[in-house]
Amino acid sequence: MDKGNEACILDNVFIAIPLFNEEQVVTEVISALQKVFSNIVVVDDGSTDRSNKLLCDLGVTVISHAVNLGQGAAIKTAFEYISTIEDAFAVVTFDADGQHSVRDAEKLASEIICCKEDVIFGSRFSGKVADVPMVKRLILKFATYITNFITGMHLTDTHNGLKALKVSAVRKLNIDISGYAFESQLIMQVSKHKLHYKEMPTHVYYTEYSIKKGQSIRNSLIIVEDIINLWRMR
Amino acid sequence: MTLKLIFIFLFLFLLLYSLIRPFPSIVSKLFLMIGSILGLLSVTEFRRVDYFASMLGINGGKDLYLYISFVTIFLFIFYAADRFKALEKKITKLTRSLALESVKKTRTDEDS
Numbered sequence: 001m002d003k004g005n006e007a008c009i010l011d012n013v014f015i016a017i018p019l020f021n022e023e024q025v026v027t028e029v030i031s032a033l034q035k036v037f038s039n040i041v042v043v044d045d046g047s048t049d050r051s052n053k054l055l056c057d058l059g060v061t062v063i064s065h066a067v068n069l070g071q072g073a074a075i076k077t078a079f080e081y082i083s084t085i086e087d088a089f090a091v092v093t094f095d096a097d098g099q100h101s102v103r104d105a106e107k108l109a110s111e112i113i114c115c116k117e118d119v120i121f122g123s124r125f126s127g128k129v130a131d132v133p134m135v136k137r138l139i140l141k142f143a144t145y146i147t148n149f150i151t152g153m154h155l156t157d158t159h160n161g162l163k164a165l166k167v168s169a170v171r172k173l174n175i176d177i178s179g180y181a182f183e184s185q186l187i188m189q190v191s192k193h194k195l196h197y198k199e200m201p202t203h204v205y206y207t208e209y210s211i212k213k214g215q216s217i218r219n220s221l222i223i224v225e226d227i228i229n230l231w232r233m234r
Numbered sequence: 235m236t237l238k239l240i241f242i243f244l245f246l247f248l249l250l251y252s253l254i255r256p257f258p259s260i261v262s263k264l265f266l267m268i269g270s271i272l273g274l275l276s277v278t279e280f281r282r283v284d285y286f287a288s289m290l291g292i293n294g295g296k297d298l299y300l301y302i303s304f305v306t307i308f309l310f311i312f313y314a315a316d317r318f319k320a321l322e323k324k325i326t327k328l329t330r331s332l333a334l335e336s337v338k339k340t341r342t343d344e345d346s
Contacts, residue, residue, distance in 0.1 A: 043333075063337045065329050077330045081337065178326055 012089035018074030019096040043074040072182025095161040104202040108164040118169035118195040122162035122202035151191040245274040
């Protein structure tokens, strides 16, 4: 596919970014995405720093929550908004802290247009094994094993923020968990609605900033909370 | 004796209050009514409470009240958590609809 044609097709793909207090990296992350994607929807989840002002200057669609609700609620808002856009074909979720690669998002976007699957999950462990810290890798593997056991899915990475979904699939999902546990609920819903899915390898950059923001080992405990939620949702 | 009288008046007032005041749910009414009766009994008829407790196989009235308190606290926490969750959902829905309304308005303004 030539570059021009690809860019034209990607016009129907929307990038959904939940964001909370990311003034340090937001300009860099959005600018990099704007080189490839023309439709970027950022949900500012009640930021108290300059993120909102910076976003308004960047020329992307900004949806502002008056108060901080959580990553799940922000994603759901983005999904609801994109679902109302007539020519929207797919959504790619992307973290605002700069840990994802734009190239990976582009690959996922191109693939979701062509493939028959409804959802593509990004995976750090599919293909070449990523440079994930040892303890985090163990926790992620454990979480993945349990999640697969409960949902009957076959995923290698259940907690990756980079994923692509067709809008037709998004309309079927009913996410009502506001916090991080929405990831588990999303997987549960994909399983429940028998949506077709596959995985694609993605890279995660563990920068000093992203580790400080939310990739610390302590935050991995949230994943354990996710598993408890999965049992509850069954 | 004065303290005992104060407690008797307090529980009688609560009992009367629970009978007169209109409550949104019967559970709240019963909660205050039973609570005030139990309080009144604990001050005036503790021997009978002791007797009743021993009939139930509990060591004494104090233990019975302790168990009732524990159950009440747990029920209250459960009820409060449930209410909190419902409230959180309402706030989320409201915040989201306001945010979406605002962005749609901006989009319409830009289009026109």
